[in-house]
Amino acid sequence: MASPDGITLTASQEPPAASTRPGADTTANPAMPSWLPILLGFLTAVGPVSTDIYLPAFPALERSLHAASGSAGMTLSAWMIGLAIGQISMGPLSDRFGRRIPMLLGMLVYTIGSVGCAMSTSLWEMCGFRLLAAIAASASIVIPSACVRDLSSGNAAAKLMSKLILIQGVVPILAPMLGGMALDYISWRAIFWVSAGYGGICVLLLLRIFPETLRPEARRELRPLSLLHRYTGIARDRSFITNGMIWGFSGFLSFTYLTAAPTVFEHIFGFTPAHYGMLFGLFAVCMIGASQINGALVGRVSAGRLLGIALAIAIVGAIALLVVVMLGEQYPSPETHQIRKIMLLPIVGCMMITLGTTGIIGPNAMVGALSNQPQYAGSASAFAGTLQYALGSLASTAIGLLPSDTPAPMAALMLFAALMMGFFAVFRPHLPPEIEEAMEHANTAH
Incomplete structure (x- = not known):
């Protein structure tokens, strides 16, 4: 079992049982x-x-x-x-x-x-x-x-x-x-x-x-230079950086949607906050459903192939979204000068397809990112998470600076994210079968 800093723990190192009643001294690593x-x-x-x-x-x-x-x-x-x-x-x-x-x-x-x-x-x-x-x-x-x-x-x-x-x-x-x-x-x-x-x-x-839960003797010194050297080494790994950037741009796509959608659906389409909350739940169900499909297919289809299929679907869905939005922009409503309400269902459908793929892209990109990092899996995972949130912040900032009276910026940035994921997938190294098989088991477990 890998600790957060990548040190492997064996069964003999598992913590002994101890009392965990409120107020008890649990420093000695209690049983669960x-x-x-x-x-x-x-x-x-x-x-x-x-x-x-x-x-x-x-x-x-x-x-x-x-x-x-x-x-x-x-x-x-x-x-x-x-x-x-x-x-x-x-x-x-x-x-x-x-x-x-x-x-x-x-x-x-x-x-x-x-x-x-x-x-x-x-x-x-x-x-x-x-x-x-x-x-x-x-x-x-x-x-x-x-x-x-x-x-x-x-x-x-x-x-x-x-x-x-x-x-x-x-x-x-x-x-x-x-x-x-x-x-x-x-x-x-x-x-x-x-x-x-x-x-x-x-x-x-x-x-x-x-x-x-962490025994005093298991605690480690905090050495910034050592951490910097570790993260630099992780960043130089081609498998990590390509898959990590795919993971990161999946965050860019998701946070583009998170930032833009309230304005798009409440201002442009006139949703109430409660109705928007329900639509948000629909998109979340699509992402969770895709992740469950991914779990069912892992072991039957390679992680690399699943990732490639999901990326292709994401790119097609994002292109369709932008096309639908641009067509709607050509025919504004005379009363409100907003895109026609008839475009709502196609936009929602394209977004469901594009966002749903992140439930497959995320876990399989992480499989690839960690494939060469068995000793530093915790650090590599944290690094990938930082990439995702950093790119997500760029997406949120961009949406905040672009015009808000049209869904076009949201659609364009979602397509940009999908294309960037495809770009890094081109340079993603092929995993050896034994490594991919081991990582697929981890993917299934999680």
Whole structure:
């Protein structure tokens, strides 16, 4: 079993059982208590909840802060930048100081950042608090996975990791729907007060019952130069950088949609926040459904071939989306000067096809990225995550700067992302059969 810094743990190194009752000394690496997976899932959900729940509120947020239409995407960009910074830094910090303290401090700062967002009086002030909250929230994204590796191995670890991934998949469906329905009764600021309350509950749970899962003797020195050398070596691996950039541009595609869709569907097509939340859930179901199809096909079809097929579908879907949008632009409605409502269903259909492929592209690109990194799988995974969030922040920034009265920028950037994934796929090295087979088993388990 690989630790976050790539060190392999054997069964003999698994932690001994210890009491895990609230208040007990659990520094000696407790056995897995039955309630811990639920708590880890609750902590892991902080990231996707904070990313998605306020998306339907973009138009209301812009009106309240007297900001230009489409500029709310800058707050999502700030969030992505924060996650990119935190993703690559929280792992090493938790290896040095243990799991509990970094997560506790992270949730405390996240709570403060959420309060700041709720009280913001300008868009730039909110961007600053979102950046702060994101860096801190990264602890809840990275560290729970490390806790799983601390306490379990083999099939047990795979099953628990699958539960955490399921939470990360289901929450994006529910969060915007709940946020959109709530906006019928409360202001967008209340959403951030709820987020602050969520963070406060996490702080209390971490203080009262969360056990330290990393033994003191297993903690590692924090050496920045050593980490820099490691990440430089990973970046020089052709398999990592090509697949990692495919993974990154899948994030660019997804965050283009996340940033632009609230304005496109609420401003242009007249959706209510609640209706947009339901549409968001439909897209999320497509992505999760594709990932389940991927899991069923792994072992029958090679990871490389699955990736190639999904990329081809993504490119075709993105081209079709842009064509549909440009055709709609040729026939504006005389009353509203917006694209005809008849174009709504084709646009949604093309987006379902394009976004759905990310459920296949993501896991198979990660398989390739980690194929040559058995000793540093944790670091390589964090590096790939940082690439994704960094490119996602660029997408959010671009959407915020482009015109918001048409879906054309969204469609064009989604096509750009699909083409860039195809470009890097051309240079993706072919994996040896034995490596691909081993990585496919890991793909299936996760």
